Amino acid sequence: MQATFADFSATPAGVSNAGIRYRHCHKASSHLVMGADASTELEFEIDDEERIAEATLKVTALVSKLGGSPGYAPVDVLVNGKALVQGFTVPGGGDLPQDNVLAVPGDLLRQGTNTLEIRTGADARSMFWLYRVTLDSVYERGRSERAMAAEAARDTVFTYTTERRLPFTSTWRPGPPLLFHVDRGEQSLPAQLGWRGQDGAESAISFQSNMSDFHGHHRAADGTLAEFRGRVIARGTFPEGTEGLRVHRFLTEEGWGGAWHSSGELRLLVEDGSGPVERVTWRDQRGNSGTAALCVADGLPGAAQDVTGQATVVEVSDEFEEAGEVAVNLLRDSREKWLAGECEATVEFAFDRPTTLTGYTLVSANDFPDRDPRDWTLSGSQDGVHWTELDSRTGQGFGRRFESRSFGIGATPAPFSRYRLDITGNGGAHETQLSGVRFAGFAADHFSGYYQRHDEGPIGYRGTAVAVRGDVAAGERTARLAVELERAARSLAEAARSIGKLAEQVRER
Numbered sequence: 232m233q234a235t236f237a238d239f240s241a242t243p244a245g246v247s248n249a250g251i252r253y254r255h256c257h258k259a260s261s262h263l264v265m266g267a268d269a270s271t272e273l274e275f276e277i278d279d280e281e282r283i284a285e286a287t288l289k290v291t292a293l294v295s296k297l298g299g300s301p302g303y304a305p306v307d308v309l310v311n312g313k314a315l316v317q318g319f320t321v322p323g324g325g326d327l328p329q330d331n332v333l334a335v336p337g338d339l340l341r342q343g344t345n346t347l348e349i350r351t352g353a354d355a356r357s358m359f360w361l362y363r364v365t366l367d368s369v370y371e372r373g374r375s376e377r378a379m380a381a382e383a384a385r386d387t388v389f390t391y392t393t394e395r396r397l398p399f400t401s402t403w404r405p406g407p408p409l410l411f412h413v414d415r416g417e418q419s420l421p422a423q424l425g426w427r428g429q430d431g432a433e434s435a436i437s438f439q440s441n442m443s444d445f446h447g448h449h450r451a452a453d454g455t456l457a458e459f460r461g462r463v464i465a466r467g468t469f470p471e472g473t474e475g476l477r478v479h480r481f482l483t484e485e486g487w488g489g490a491w492h493s494s495g496e497l498r499l500l501v502e503d504g505s506g507p508v509e510r511v512t513w514r515d516q517r518g519n520s521g522t523a524a525l526c527v528a529d530g531l532p533g534a535a536q537d538v539t540g541q542a543t544v545v546e547v548s549d550e551f552e553e554a555g556e557v558a559v560n561l562l563r564d565s566r567e568k569w570l571a572g573e574c575e576a577t578v579e580f581a582f583d584r585p586t587t588l589t590g591y592t593l594v595s596a597n598d599f600p601d602r603d604p605r606d607w608t609l610s611g612s613q614d615g616v617h618w619t620e621l622d623s624r625t626g627q628g629f630g631r632r633f634e635s636r637s638f639g640i641g642a643t644p645a646p647f648s649r650y651r652l653d654i655t656g657n658g659g660a661h662e663t664q665l666s667g668v669r670f671a672g673f674a675a676d677h678f679s680g681y682y683q684r685h686d687e688g689p690i691g692y693r694g695t696a697v698a699v700r701g702d703v704a705a706g707e708r709t710a711r712l713a714v715e716l717e718r719a720a721r722s723l724a725e726a727a728r729s730i731g732k733l734a735e736q737v738r739e740r
Contacts, residue, residue, distance in 0.1 A: 232283055234378035235275045235366040239263040240441030245382050247375070250274040261443045262293070262328070262362045265304075267355040273347045273364060277340060286335035287372045288315075290349065291363040294323035302357030309348040310339040318352065321359070328362045335366070362441075380516065384418040388472040389442060391461035393503075395449055398456060406449075407504030409461055412469060412478065414498045419515040426501045427510040428452070434459060434503065440516065442466070452505070473500060477507075479525065479676060479696070482645060484613070486691025491614055494682075497694055499523060518685030521692060523678040526584065528696075535589045538582070539669045545649070546579035547571070561668040566633060568596040568666045576654045576663040579615075585646035585675045585695040588621065592637040594667030595629035602664040603629045606656035609640075611647030613695070618651065625656075633666055646675035646695045 238245035240261045255269035263271065277283060294302040301323030308315045321329060347366065351359050365375035393406040413421055420442055425435040436447030442463055449459040465472065479499040484491040501508045507527065514520040539562055547558040549571040556570035558578045569578070588611070595603050606625045610618040622640050629636065650670070657663050676696040683689040 232277060232281060232286070232366075232368040232371065233275075234375040235273075236375040236379045237273055237364045238362075238379050238383065238441075240362050240443070241383060245379065247378055247382070248275050259360070261439060261441050262360040265349075265351045265359040265361060267304075267351060268353040269359070270348055270350040271361060275345050275347065275366065277342050277345060279342045281342065282337070283340050283368050284337045285369040286337070286340060287367050287369050288333045288335050288347070289363075289365045289376070290331045290333070290361070291328050292321050292331065293326075293328040293360045293362070294321050295358040295360060296323065297357050304355040304357050304359040305352040306359060307348075307350045307352070308333065309346075309350065310335055311341065311346055312348075313339055315339065323357065328360070334369070380420070381418040383441075384420050386466040386468050387414045387420070388412045388467045388469055388500075389463060390465040390472060391445065391463050393459065393461040395457040395459055398458065403460070406459075408464075410472065410476075410500070410502040412473060412498060412500040413511065413513050414469065415483075415521075416495050417515070417517075417519070419517045419519065421513050422516045423512075423514040424501075425512040426503075426508045428503075428505045429507045429509045430505060432505045435512075436461075469498065476500060476502060479527075479678075481523075481676070481678060481694030482697045483692065483694035485682060486693070491691070491693070494692075496697065497523070499525075519683065521682040522680040523692070523694070524680055525676065525678045527676050528584075528674040535671050535673055537669060538586055538588075538672050538674065541582045541584065541586060541674065542580045542650075542670060543583075544578060545581045546577070546651075548575075548577040549573055556664075561665060563667075566597065566666060568664050570596075570602075570662055570664045572662050574657050574659075574661055574663060577651060578668075579649060579651045580668075580670075581649050582647075582674075585613075585648050585677045586670075586672050587646040587675050588640055588650065588670055588672035590637055590639045590671040591622075592635050592667070592669040592671075593665060594636075594669075595632055595634045596664040596666040597632055599660060599662075599664070600629065600632075601658035601660040602662050603658050604654045604656075604663060604665065605658055607652060607654045610651045610653065611645075612649045612651070613647055615649050619645075619647070621650075628658075635667070635669075637671075645697065646677070648695075 233248040235248040237249050237251055252272040256263055256265050256271060265271065294304045296302050303323060305318045305320045307317045308319065315333060315335060321331060365379065367374050389411055391409045393409050394403040395406045396403045411424065421438060423437045427433040430452040432450060432452045434447060434449045436445040436459060438445045445461050447459045449457050481497045483494045483497045485494040499511050501511060510524045512522040542562055544558045544562065550557045551570040551572065556568050558569045560567040561569050591609060605627050608623040609621050611621050612618045622638060624638065654663055678694050680692045681689045682692040
């Protein structure tokens with residue numbers, strides 16, 4: 232059975248494998264309002280070759296209050312004109328919608344077009360608020376809810392109008408708009424969000440399940456505390472709404488089992504009018520949670536500069552310690568040198584923060600040209616175990632002593648925290664030497680934090696900034712167009728079913 236749902240908490244209502252008809256109903260921001268003697272009909276399809284032994288129907292609804300008393304709005308639920316339940320009442324007086332699960336016997340269903348009707352009683356004294364309806368084969372319970380959540384999670388860029396009021400006061404005052412985007416690629420919307428700005432201001436908020444509203448608190452940089460609330464005014468598919476803003480994009484790793492493992496991309500953006508953020512925490516609607524403490528590089532991203540001062544020597548294959556001709560001399564602004572007693576030599580550097588290199592410089596030493604490197608490879612790594620080749624040279628040479636030769640790195644690579652120079656050939660001597668190594672590049676944004684999946688323990692979580700090229704942006708536009716076309720196709724299919732049904736009714740007359 233196809234995923235079948237109607238999500239009235241979205242605007243417009245989100246549907247799959249369903250056509251909707253209303254009577255005496257109207258749409259509110261987060262639900263469908265049904266008064267007395269109202270009805271909502273869903274037409275859904277079951278494949279011609281499929282037989283459903285039993286289906287699971289979930290109706291998420293709330294009965295409005297009658298002043299200070301619980302409300303009353305009984306409903307009948309019918310499947311293909313036959314009563315499934317009659318006079319069913321959802322407890323009134325609550326503030327949150329409730330899930331009501333019903334079993335649908337297979338003999339009420341048929342192959343082809345089926346109709347589900349939810350009808351309020353003529354004696355209803357308050358409103359029946361309908362939020363969501365899902366229907367699945369009992370053997371695929373939850374499939375429609377997952378599909379509905381994935382549909383809602385495609386729009387992950389949110390903008391809210393906001394208001395604040397001081398504690399123990401009654402006046403709400405308008406605040407700056409809030410725009411945010413938090414996406415790990417797991418198709419789950421946030422349930423809670425917290426952030427701290429570089430100026431010391433911090434906020435923590437919790438959302439309605441349909442993301443229509445939030446409530447929380449805000450503490451300004453001067454310590455002033457305020458209640459904080461907002462209402463959504465726009466939502467879109469990334470990168471819609473983020474044009475001109477700095478979205479932090481990280482290639483991430485999760486730490487478990489004594490090692491780090493690749494875990495995809497994380498995108499973060501929080502704009503609340505108070506400046507850049509330094510920490511973001513979240514919990515999504517599946518119960519997963521995480522935090523990211525950001526380290527943002529100074530200056531413009533991608534502005535190449537001399538970053539040699541951020542490097543230290545951590546490994547060397549050989550060095551002449553007795554004469555002081557050691558590898559640390561490579562990073563000093565002097566004419567001292569590194570001498571290795573081998574024709575193939577390796578030196579490894581660590582940076583104090585993830586760094587993207589755009590080029591490097593080698594400086595020949597004071598004597599014996601046959602010790603100069605001729606062939607070498609520069610590689611980068613995050614963990615010192617797995618290495619990525621960045622640049623390789625053969626048949627090189629130096630024309631004089633203490634000559635500096637600079638080499639570019641072609642495509643802009645990912646940022647790495649370790650770099651290794653492997654010299655695989657020299658001018659024919661048994662020793663290899665260099666007087667200096669310089670690095671050009673830029674420090675990358677990165678973060679450190681934790682991630683915790685629902686019902687599991689916390690694990691390490693870290694990431695380094697990913698360079699966004701023009702083809703990536705074009706790919707995102709293509710992906711967004713694909714989503715829009717998919718939605719349009721779904722709407723056309725639903726319209727076609729409705730027209731076909733109308734044509735059948737006309738023929739029968």
